Amino acid sequence: MESILHAVEGFMYPNEVELQWSILIVLYPFLTGIVAGAFILASLERVFNVEEVKPTYRLALLTALSFMIVAPLPLQLHLGHPERSFEMYLTPHSTSAMAMFGFVYLWYLLAVLVIEIWLDFRQDIVRMALESTGWRRVVYRVMALGSYNVSPRSLEIDDKIGRFVTIIGIPSAFLLHGYVGFLFGSIKANPWWSTPLMPIVFLFSAIVSGIAAVLLLYIVVCFLKGIKRSIPCLDTMARYLFYAFLIDFSLEMLDLIHRNYEADESLKTLNFMMHTRLYMSQIVLQIIIGTLIPIGLLALVQIVSMSARAREGIYVLASSLTLCGIFAMRWNVVIGGQLFSKSFLGYTTYKMGFATREGLLPALLLLVLPFVILWILVTLLPPMKRDEAAH
Amino acid sequence: MEIGRREFLEKTGKYVMLFGAATKAWDFILAGTPEAAPDYDVTRHWWAFYIDIEKCIGCGNCVRACKAENNVIREPFYFRTWVERYHIAPPDLANLHDERLPTVDSPNGGYDGFPERYRDGDGSKSFFVPKMCNHCTDSPCTQVCPVGATFDSPDGVVLVDKTYCLGCRYCVQACPYGCRYIDPRVQTVDKCTLCYHRITKGLTTACCETCPTGARLLGDLKDPKDPLHELLRTQKVQVLKPYLATGAKLVYHGLDGAVR
Amino acid sequence: MRDLFRDAEHLFRLAGVFLALIVVFLVARAVLTPATFGVYGHYRGAALAEIRTRDIVFAGRAACLDCHDEINVVKKTAKHAGIGCEACHGPLEAHVADPSTVVPEKPDAKKLCLVCHSENLAKPRNFPQINPKEHADDDNCIKCHDPHAPLPVKG
Numbered sequence: 001m002e003s004i005l006h007a008v009e010g011f012m013y014p015n016e017v018e019l020q021w022s023i024l025i026v027l028y029p030f031l032t033g034i035v036a037g038a039f040i041l042a043s044l045e046r047v048f049n050v051e052e053v054k055p056t057y058r059l060a061l062l063t064a065l066s067f068m069i070v071a072p073l074p075l076q077l078h079l080g081h082p083e084r085s086f087e088m089y090l091t092p093h094s095t096s097a098m099a100m101f102g103f104v105y106l107w108y109l110l111a112v113l114v115i116e117i118w119l120d121f122r123q124d125i126v127r128m129a130l131e132s133t134g135w136r137r138v139v140y141r142v143m144a145l146g147s148y149n150v151s152p153r154s155l156e157i158d159d160k161i162g163r164f165v166t167i168i169g170i171p172s173a174f175l176l177h178g179y180v181g182f183l184f185g186s187i188k189a190n191p192w193w194s195t196p197l198m199p200i201v202f203l204f205s206a207i208v209s210g211i212a213a214v215l216l217l218y219i220v221v222c223f224l225k226g227i228k229r230s231i232p233c234l235d236t237m238a239r240y241l242f243y244a245f246l247i248d249f250s251l252e253m254l255d256l257i258h259r260n261y262e263a264d265e266s267l268k269t270l271n272f273m274m275h276t277r278l279y280m281s282q283i284v285l286q287i288i289i290g291t292l293i294p295i296g297l298l299a300l301v302q303i304v305s306m307s308a309r310a311r312e313g314i315y316v317l318a319s320s321l322t323l324c325g326i327f328a329m330r331w332n333v334v335i336g337g338q339l340f341s342k343s344f345l346g347y348t349t350y351k352m353g354f355a356t357r358e359g360l361l362p363a364l365l366l367l368v369l370p371f372v373i374l375w376i377l378v379t380l381l382p383p384m385k386r387d388e389a390a391h
Numbered sequence: 392m393e394i395g396r397r398e399f400l401e402k403t404g405k406y407v408m409l410f411g412a413a414t415k416a417w418d419f420i421l422a423g424t425p426e427a428a429p430d431y432d433v434t435r436h437w438w439a440f441y442i443d444i445e446k447c448i449g450c451g452n453c454v455r456a457c458k459a460e461n462n463v464i465r466e467p468f469y470f471r472t473w474v475e476r477y478h479i480a481p482p483d484l485a486n487l488h489d490e491r492l493p494t495v496d497s498p499n500g501g502y503d504g505f506p507e508r509y510r511d512g513d514g515s516k517s518f519f520v521p522k523m524c525n526h527c528t529d530s531p532c533t534q535v536c537p538v539g540a541t542f543d544s545p546d547g548v549v550l551v552d553k554t555y556c557l558g559c560r561y562c563v564q565a566c567p568y569g570c571r572y573i574d575p576r577v578q579t580v581d582k583c584t585l586c587y588h589r590i591t592k593g594l595t596t597a598c599c600e601t602c603p604t605g606a607r608l609l610g611d612l613k614d615p616k617d618p619l620h621e622l623l624r625t626q627k628v629q630v631l632k633p634y635l636a637t638g639a640k641l642v643y644h645g646l647d648g649a650v651r
Numbered sequence: 652m653r654d655l656f657r658d659a660e661h662l663f664r665l666a667g668v669f670l671a672l673i674v675v676f677l678v679a680r681a682v683l684t685p686a687t688f689g690v691y692g693h694y695r696g697a698a699l700a701e702i703r704t705r706d707i708v709f710a711g712r713a714a715c716l717d718c719h720d721e722i723n724v725v726k727k728t729a730k731h732a733g734i735g736c737e738a739c740h741g742p743l744e745a746h747v748a749d750p751s752t753v754v755p756e757k758p759d760a761k762k763l764c765l766v767c768h769s770e771n772l773a774k775p776r777n778f779p780q781i782n783p784k785e786h787a788d789d790d791n792c793i794k795c796h797d798p799h800a801p802l803p804v805k806g
Contacts, residue, residue: 005467011495013522013569014470020560020573080558080578087538087557089676090684093693098561099537110669122661145668147661154658161662188635189531189567268490342569343651345495433691433699448774450767452738459742460708476773509772517773542694552698555685588705597709601738603731603767604778 010346019338019350022358024074026334027366029180029202030327031071036177037210038064039169046166052236058383059221060214061117066374068109074366078358097183108176112169119162121381126150177206184333191266192337197255204248209326211241212319219316227384231308238315242298249291269344277339277347282332290325294318431591433545437613438585441622442521444645446606449474449519451501453598453607460586460597467499469572471583472523472598474501479649481514493649520650524549524570524583528638532562532571541580547640548587553579567632709737710744722799729800739763764792
């Protein structure tokens, strides 16, 4: 800890020298961002009848669920007293954005995701409950809730209710990730965070990361299961990724331009921080590699005609860079907001441990965990069948 | 009807459980209010604080006394109160357009005093600024606490309930003055409590008790005879970061405009 | 109607599961919420009393006068009148509670006096500050100054 003192440049209030929110808090909005983004992509088909993305509908939902299950874990690991976290359900403080978390999380998980996935998969669940054996049979029977009616009428009711749930799900997804943006954006003490644009920026970067994640997962899952990928589906997803990116980039640039124009007391210190301590993560990783290059690649595909294989390769590259860029954006917001002093006279550094409670190792494990869960879900509830690829 | 019976049983079961829950809840409500200290009435006090910059000599007595009184961990990252030294160099006549920033230092929060670093006669302005929790009336820290572990007491002191705090650190982020920290021994938030355990017994805070020059003064605004009223009436006073509208009750006298 | 029940039965079961979860939540909430929460505001009311019951470490100057009034007689008209006893002698509640067993050490005058009186650019101009070497050739302060009534100078 003493080594941090030597790394302080200028003056920091003594209590500010040590960072409060670590890489785990960077991870949390990244995970919920993918949840919200994947769900918005799924709703494109269900509510807005964009037929081309239908092959990814179930996969997007399962992706959202697996990331949703992991999302509270970095928060629990970060708390000083995780055993008291249930207090947020007992006595939530109505003026605190963070208090919303417990209820929004439960609502979105149970009332939106679980119901929608259950309704869409029910026909398959019932079939597998009747056909399978052993422990799988038990799992499917529990999932079926003991009801095996899959008559056309019941499926029609399922579809209607499912559509209704998706419609509610869209503002719920906005709330799930938007409140995180508000959590940061409403802190008047921190000028790097305090802006009304923050919830919107978070939301659009979430949509970008969600579409990029599902696009990559679609290609990977199809490859692993030997299913032919639908090129129109990929093209449509890439187009929506491009549009969302344009809006996201505009919003982030608007924030920067506005800040530089108004030039209030915090500008010098923030700009200095951006060009020194945050140079690699903000200018290089987030803006150039994570935003400009993917936008350029996706724009290229819109303008120049190329083969399906070439397009697919570009989509994989663009999506991967995008995910790195969005992670960098969360890093720059969370860590960046704590690197400078509220006296605007100094800077500190972030010393990340490796095998500590809030170190790099648990962060990496938590980043891998959603994919493990997704694999389990995809095995239990196959999102795509070989014959579905026919369209 | 088969379904009708099942539904009936489900409904009855739920009502029975709800009734049981309601009775228990009622018992808790009737359990009564917590016993107040017999001779301290929270409604008859409204605590504030006054710091006179022109009297502070940077001796560090307050920092040491606070850590001793409140058992604060003796490391350079955790302070309930600390002293900063400002050193403002004279303007550079060759370069008047550029903003001149003050040089500020707070070695170990002022715990061991301040070693002399500057030469006399170089035309600069230098002074000490003691800092602590401002016990804001509209405190941004209590606004963001998700569970109500930090709160404004009825007598105007911002306190932390250490058995209820989750250690989420949202309040630390929300405080514009940097007066909160996480106590690593108990993993909950800690900060200046205005020596609540002393002022409710008629004593003054530990920092006021040991300040040799009278730079610090505890005030009770609800007491019409409190000397703070006279000071507020006659002196030019300031608060830190007034544009954030936190309703800070720590008023300074002689606070230079360069102080952040 | 009967057909509707049969085709939507799974939804009623789902609703039942959710309702059960909500009831469990409400019961847990009633049981686990602390009894004194919300009495004064959005916090545990008992916390106020708990915070009040800390042990005192500094006794306060009034406590010293009971036994050491002769010092106060000397001090109260002198330059150091406004300084509390514990500002120099450290926390003394333990001594007040048990005066015969807990006897505080006399502070080291040379170190202690310089804490306040060594010259420093940031101290107020009118505050008495000296350079110990120039002022007294690094000699002990109490040779010439009574710590409780430092002026006039002795001898």
